Amino acid sequence: MAKIEPVVYGDRKVYTVSAFNRGVARFLGRLPTLWVEGEIQELRRNAAWANVFLTLKDPKTGATLKVTIARTTFDRLELGLAEGETVHVSGRAELYELKGELGLRASTLERVGVGGHLVALERLKRELAAEGLFASERKRRLPQVPRAVGILTGADTAARGDFIATIGRRFPATKAIVCETRVQGRGAPDAIVAGLRALATHPEVDVVVLTRGGGSFEDLLPFSAESVVRAVATCPVPVVSAVGHEQDTPLCDLAADARAATPTAAAALVVPDEHELRMALETCWQRLGVSVRTLLERDATGLARQGERLRAAPRLVFERRRAALDHAGARLQALSPLATLARGYAIVRAGGEAVRAAEAVTTGDRLEIEFAAGALGARVEEVRP
Amino acid sequence: MIEERTFEELQKELQEIVQRLERGDVAVDDAIALFRRGEELYRACVERLHAAELRIEELGSPESPRT
Numbered sequence: 001m002a003k004i005e006p007v008v009y010g011d012r013k014v015y016t017v018s019a020f021n022r023g024v025a026r027f028l029g030r031l032p033t034l035w036v037e038g039e040i041q042e043l044r045r046n047a048a049w050a051n052v053f054l055t056l057k058d059p060k061t062g063a064t065l066k067v068t069i070a071r072t073t074f075d076r077l078e079l080g081l082a083e084g085e086t087v088h089v090s091g092r093a094e095l096y097e098l099k100g101e102l103g104l105r106a107s108t109l110e111r112v113g114v115g116g117h118l119v120a121l122e123r124l125k126r127e128l129a130a131e132g133l134f135a136s137e138r139k140r141r142l143p144q145v146p147r148a149v150g151i152l153t154g155a156d157t158a159a160r161g162d163f164i165a166t167i168g169r170r171f172p173a174t175k176a177i178v179c180e181t182r183v184q185g186r187g188a189p190d191a192i193v194a195g196l197r198a199l200a201t202h203p204e205v206d207v208v209v210l211t212r213g214g215g216s217f218e219d220l221l222p223f224s225a226e227s228v229v230r231a232v233a234t235c236p237v238p239v240v241s242a243v244g245h246e247q248d249t250p251l252c253d254l255a256a257d258a259r260a261a262t263p264t265a266a267a268a269l270v271v272p273d274e275h276e277l278r279m280a281l282e283t284c285w286q287r288l289g290v291s292v293r294t295l296l297e298r299d300a301t302g303l304a305r306q307g308e309r310l311r312a313a314p315r316l317v318f319e320r321r322r323a324a325l326d327h328a329g330a331r332l333q334a335l336s337p338l339a340t341l342a343r344g345y346a347i348v349r350a351g352g353e354a355v356r357a358a359e360a361v362t363t364g365d366r367l368e369i370e371f372a373a374g375a376l377g378a379r380v381e382e383v384r385p
Numbered sequence: 386m387i388e389e390r391t392f393e394e395l396q397k398e399l400q401e402i403v404q405r406l407e408r409g410d411v412a413v414d415d416a417i418a419l420f421r422r423g424e425e426l427y428r429a430c431v432e433r434l435h436a437a438e439l440r441i442e443e444l445g446s447p448e449s450p451r452t
Contacts, residue, residue, distance in 0.1 A: 145392035145433070150444075168439040179444040184427075199443055206391075274434060284399050285427050292408035292420040299413050 010193050018097060025095035028102075036089050036104055037112065038065060043083055045071065056089065056104075066103035068090070078189075079111055080226075086112040117217065123223055125251055126228070133233045134254040140238040142258055143271060145277075146206035148175040149270050150199030150237070152192065154183030159213040159263045164244070166267030171274045177202050183212050188222035193231040200236050207238050207270050210252060211263045214245040223250035232256050242266035341372035359385040387429045395433075399426040 004023045006013035015023070038056030052074040054067040068088055081087065091106035111117060128134065133315045149167060159366045160178070167174050179199050182191040192210075199208045201342050210232070212223065222228060223243045231301035232239050233255040241256035253259045340373060341347070348355040349368040355361060361380050369376040387395065402423040405411060411419065 014400060143391065144396075147391070148442075164439070164441065172439050175440045175442070177442045177444055195444075197448055202444070278431075278434060281396070281399075281427060281430050284396075284423075287403045287407065288399075288420060288423045288427065289401060292416055295406055295409055295411060295416045296413065298409065303437075354452055 017100070021095060021097040021100045024100075025097055028093040028095050032095045033090060033092050033107070036067075036091070037086065038089070039086050040081060040083050043081060045074065047071075054089075055105075056087070059086075066096075066101060067106050067109075068094075068103060069106040069109065073106075073108065075182055077109065079109070080124065081109075081111065082123065083122065086120055089110050117221065121251070124224070124226055124229075125254070128229055128233075128251065128255070133229065135380075138233065140257045142238050142240065143206045144269060144272055145171070146174070148177050148202065148204035148206065150202060150205040150208040151176055151178045151211060152195045152199060152208060153178065153211045154213075155180060156183075156211070156213045159211045159242075163209065163211050163263035163267050164272065166264045167271045170267065171271035171273070171277075174271050175204060177205055184215065184222055185221045189225035189228050192222060192225075192228050194232050196228075196239075199296060205237060207233060207240065209240045209260075209263075209266050209270055210243055210268060212243045212254070213263075214248070220244045220248055220250050223252040228252055229255045240266050240269055341370070346371050357385075358383055387425070392430060392433050395426050395430050399430065402411055402426070 004015070004019045004026075006015045006019070009184070010013075030172070036056065039059050040054055041057040042055040043052070044054075050071060051068045052071050055066045056067055057063070069089075069091075088108045089104060089105045089106045089109040094103050094105040095101065096103060103178060111120070132138065151160070151163060153163075160180075164176060164178075167176060179195040181195040182188045196208060198211075199205050210223070212220070220243060223241075228377075229251045232241070232252045238257040239255075240258045240260055241253045242260040242265065243250050243252060246261040258269050261271055346372045349370065350361050350365055352368075353360075355367070361367070361383065363380050363383055365380045367378045367380060369378055402419050406416060406419055406423075
């Protein structure tokens with residue numbers, strides 16, 4: 001390390017600006033690594049830069065501090081920080097020699113408190129919702145009877161046990177493919193995404209269930225990680241999310257095709273009740289028998305009726321003709337004078353001619369009166385023209 | 386052909402056959418053919434339910450390399 005030498009002007013020692021800065025920088029370098037809490041006032045990250053620059057603010061006094069952190073370190077943390085969030089930064093005091101600016105060289109930083117996470121979560125939720133990842137029209141119907149059920153679970157024996165016991169009870173013919181993976185802490189999102197992919201590409205898996213028992217807000221955070229939410233939304237088979245307790249809503253719940261409050265409820269969603277299924281099948285079987293019998297019987301009676309009609313046909317033709325004949329006969333009857341006589345009229349003849357007026361005859365003439373039945377011989381006693 | 390299809394598909398076809406027969410607009414020969422098919426589907430469904438006990442297969446944990 002180069003010694004910092006002043007220039008001597010008589011009894012005065014004078015340092016150059018850079019020597020002064022370097023000297024102070026060295027002095028600061030002896031300070032220990034410590035944690036600093038502040039609110040992010042400014043965050044500048046550029047993929048072309050080696051460092052990420054932050055300005056931290058003390059929310060009480062407004063005092064500010066410049067922080068630098070290596071971009072690769074910052075990116076690996078995957079915090080998705082935004083301005084306004086509160087962080088804890090671990091680092092040492094540092095002087096930027098060229099400008100004589102004091103700063104904090106950070107080795108790591110953490111978001112502070114649930115509040116910060118909530119802000120980030122809300123932002124991610126809004127972004128993914130705007131992309132349509134949670135849209136109800138994206139939701140797929142779960143298979144009624146999956147060939148195999150994929151289960152992604154942590155080392156949580158209770159959740160896993162509940163789930164398996166329930167599918168075993170409801171539908172013993174199920175095949176369950178279990179993928180146990182890391183579900184909390186750093187690296188959990190990647191592990192969950194990989195597990196999900198492995199299950200979904202299994203040739204028999206028709207539905208995947210994410211199970212995880214309850215946990216703290218932070219414990220459940222991996223199920224809200226963007227990579228996990230996207231993997232759930234784009235999973236080739238339907239996904240059921242049974243993460244945490246009823247009151248928790250990790251973002252994967254919103255992206256999943258169905259959501260269950262407990263592992264037991266999830267099991268009820270992914271496999272049918274065998275007993276109910278059997279009943280439905282038996283009903284179907286009975287209806288099949290009844291319907292085909294009804295159909296055949298109906299056909300038999302239909303046939304019998306056809307035969308009857310066929311046999312009746314010639315007689316029918318004959319009857320129809322006779323009816324027509326009867327009708328013609330009746331009309332003929334009506335026109336016949338005999339029919340008139342039948343109604344009480346009589347024909348009066350004199351000398352073989354029908355008498356149409358009283359003056360056609362004279363007193364003493366002989367008349368022939370013909371009735372419908374029989375005739376009379378008569379003489380005229382009086383003429384009244 | 387039945388083996389390749391899901392339980393759901395088989396059950397659906399069975400229900401459709403029952404509904405067609407119940408509607409009644411089917412010729413006798415067709416009715417018998419439909420009944421046979423229905424019987425076949427019913428047996429296939431029942432057989433699926435008879436399959437073995439719950440089988441559990443562990444997949445291990447495939448951790449992907451960080452990108």
